Amino acid sequence: xxxxxxxxxxxxxxxxxxxxxxxxxxxxxxxxxxxxxxxxxxxxxxxxxxxxxxxxxxxxxxxxxxxxxxxxxxxxxxxxxxxxxxxxxxxxxxxxxxxxxxxxxxxxxxxxxxxxxxxxxxxxxxxxxxxxxxxxxxxxxxxxxxxxxxxxxxxxxxxxxxxxxxxxxxxxxxxxxxxxxxxxxxxxxxxxxxxxxxxxxxxxxxxxxxxxxxxxxxxxxxxxxxxxxxxxxxxxxxxxxxxxxxxxxxxxxxxxxxxxxxxxxxxxxxxxxxxxxxxxxxxxxxxxxxxxxxxxxxxxxxxxxxxxxxxxxxxxxxxxxxxxxxxxxxxxxxxxxxxxxxxxxxxxxxxxxxxxxxx
Amino acid sequence: xxxxxxxxxxxxxxxxxxxxxxxxxxxxxxxxxxxxxxxxxxxxxxxxxxxxxxxxxxxxxxxxxxxxxxxxxxxxxxxxxxxxxxxxxxxxxxxxxxxxxxxxxxxxxxxxxxxxxxxxxxxxxxxxxxxxxxxxxxxxxxxxxxxxxxxxxxxxxxxxxxxxxxxxxxxxxxxxxxxxxxxxxxxxxxxxxxxxxxxxxxxxxxxxxxxxxxxxxxxxxxxxxxxxxxxxxxxxxxxxxxxxxxxxxxxx
Numbered sequence: 027x028x029x030x031x032x033x034x035x036x037x038x039x040x041x042x043x044x045x046x047x048x049x050x051x052x053x054x055x056x057x058x059x060x061x062x063x064x065x066x067x068x069x070x071x072x073x074x075x076x077x078x079x080x081x082x083x084x085x086x087x088x089x090x091x092x093x094x095x096x097x098x099x100x101x102x103x104x105x106x107x108x109x110x111x112x113x114x115x116x117x118x119x120x121x122x123x124x125x126x127x128x129x130x131x132x133x134x135x136x137x138x139x140x141x142x143x144x145x146x147x148x149x150x151x152x153x154x155x156x157x158x159x160x161x162x163x164x165x166x167x168x169x170x171x172x173x174x175x176x177x178x179x180x181x182x183x184x185x186x187x188x189x190x191x192x193x194x195x196x197x198x199x200x201x202x203x204x205x206x207x208x209x210x211x212x213x214x215x216x217x218x219x220x221x222x223x224x225x226x227x228x229x230x231x232x233x234x235x236x237x238x239x240x241x242x243x244x245x246x247x248x249x250x251x252x253x254x255x256x257x258x259x260x261x262x263x264x265x266x267x268x269x270x271x272x273x274x275x276x277x278x279x280x281x282x283x284x285x286x287x288x289x290x291x292x293x294x295x296x297x298x299x300x301x302x303x304x305x306x307x308x309x310x311x312x313x314x315x316x317x318x319x320x321x322x323x324x325x326x327x328x329x330x331x332x333x334x335x336x337x338x339x340x341x342x343x344x345x346x347x348x349x350x351x352x353x354x355x356x357x358x359x360x361x362x363x364x365x366x367x368x369x370x371x372x373x374x375x376x377x378x379x380x381x382x383x384x385x
Numbered sequence: 386x387x388x389x390x391x392x393x394x395x396x397x398x399x400x401x402x403x404x405x406x407x408x409x410x411x412x413x414x415x416x417x418x419x420x421x422x423x424x425x426x427x428x429x430x431x432x433x434x435x436x437x438x439x440x441x442x443x444x445x446x447x448x449x450x451x452x453x454x455x456x457x458x459x460x461x462x463x464x465x466x467x468x469x470x471x472x473x474x475x476x477x478x479x480x481x482x483x484x485x486x487x488x489x490x491x492x493x494x495x496x497x498x499x500x501x502x503x504x505x506x507x508x509x510x511x512x513x514x515x516x517x518x519x520x521x522x523x524x525x526x527x528x529x530x531x532x533x534x535x536x537x538x539x540x541x542x543x544x545x546x547x548x549x550x551x552x553x554x555x556x557x558x559x560x561x562x563x564x565x566x567x568x569x570x571x572x573x574x575x576x577x578x579x580x581x582x583x584x585x586x587x588x589x590x591x592x593x594x595x596x597x598x599x600x601x602x603x604x605x606x607x608x609x610x611x612x613x614x615x616x617x618x619x620x621x622x623x624x625x626x627x628x629x630x631x632x633x634x635x636x637x
Contacts, residue, residue, distance in 0.1 A: 267479070
């Protein structure tokens with residue numbers, strides 16, 4: 027054996043046990059009780075294999091479900107697809123009696139998804155305009171300013187908003203929100219912004235896009251604020267310190283050190299909120315007014331893609347009507363899947379630390 | 386030009402943990418002062434008290450006085466004002482990843498509303514030259530993000546960012562401990578040059594580093610300052626037995 031030279035006397039190994047002693051000791055030893063028990067067990071290969079297959083099947087069933095939904099929607103909307111083509115989403119018919127454009131007239135076989143696409147987009151975007159500032163404010167307050175004793179309860183309450191069933195929101199909207207808007211907000215909107223034509227006073231019900239957007243905004247608030255909070259928390263503390271050390275006030279620190287670093291994730295949170303708003307059905311159906319029309323006024327009645335399916339599917343009188351509804355469903359399905367995938371990707375980019383990869 | 390710092394009876398707490406006990410010392414202007422001591426001895430807390438970063442933690446508390454160029458930083462000014470005059474470089478490089486190199490350096494000025502584009506360009510160039518990074522980044526100042534640089538370059542970028550606001554004091558909290566030996570020696574050269582223009586306080590784990598860059602050295606132990614003297618004296622003939630034990634490697 028080559029001699030190992032160790033300079034420091036403290037590190038000299040002590041040759042307390044010789045190789046012969048070691049060998050003798052291990053030869054004399056009987057296998058212990060535990061050792062014999064463990065040796066007697068099989069290699070469990072079969073159980074392991076079946077477990078693996080079972081879990082893989084569970085995971086694959088997700089793909090299966092999505093694929094089945096897609097196949098069903100595509101198959102059943104074929105009739106409408108073949109009858110109208112892409113025109114389905116743009117066309118306006120002219121009513122022979124009034125001379126006005128009409129879009130959706132199942133009795134006369136006129137089907138155009140335009141007012142529903144318009145309604146879905148308009149109500150969702152208005153909801154975003156209302157919900158985003160509020161949600162950002164909530165998230166900034168919760169992560170940066172909230173006293174500790176309030177943080178837990180407030181975060182919990184925000185999340186709880188997401189757990190309330192959609193139908194409850196709808197009922198609340200009908201009994202509380204709509205009367206409130208009708209009596210106190212809409213007259214004010216008409217008075218101040220009436221000149222723009224966006225708020226006309228020809229709908230006395232209080233139902234319509236404004237009501238639908240407000241209730242949607244409340245419903246998407248928790249998802250946007252909790253995801254924004256998540257991406258803000260993911261911004262490393264060292265970024266906040268870097269800004270503070272330059273002499274920033276708290277607001278400047280939040281703007282430069284937090285929001286700027288979290289912005290991609292915040293965009294993701296907003297898009298995810300959009301995804302929720304696009305697909306939301308029940309509460310919107312209850313307050314949007316359900317008339318397949320396109321008006322300039324935001325106070326007018328309208329309809330949305332989800333609302334028309336919910337309202338008419340059970341009463342669809344003929345195959346073309348049913349097929350047209352399913353095609354609207356297919357379009358909604360594709361759009362929400364794309365929007366959600368995009369949003370998740372953006373949020374993931376921040377929380378997994380892609381741009382804020384320092385520290 | 387730098388200013389001197391007079392610290393008297395400084396005490397600091399994290400919650401109920403009394404991390405700094407009765408620290409008094411005078412840090413000379415336009416010199417480098419090193420603070421050494423084992424982990425958890427309070428030296429980082431001490432520098433964080435010098436720009437009032439310590440109190441950004443809600444459970445932290447400070448008493449005592451710190452006078453900087455005649456101003457009591459805990460009585461006469463708001464934390465924001467003092468942090469504009471005192472630059473800080475942290476242990477791990479923390480450039481702003483969403484900003485270009487240029488914007489990283491200009492961040493402190495832009496934050497405070499300084500918008501003169503021409504002199505901004507000059508200040509960025511001067512700061513990067515002062516931090517010995519200019520030659521490596523001058524071609525992609527606005528193209529590359531602050532996070533695209535190597536660790537050592539990032540730390541020099543952070544130094545440039547601190548220098549751009551023309552501070553009177555530069556605090557460095559183990560600025561080289563996350564860096565490789567080559568980057569470390571660049572940072573040390575830098576400190577050596579900068580200490581003629583700025584008052585530098587550097588916390589370090591590395592005693593050779595303290596000996597190389599600093600004129601004055603303070604030894605901290607368990608929240609107290611054991612000894613504060615010229616670096617020469619501390620490393621050759623310390624007055625306190627504990628200092629001697631520490632620098633000869635008997636503990637810590």
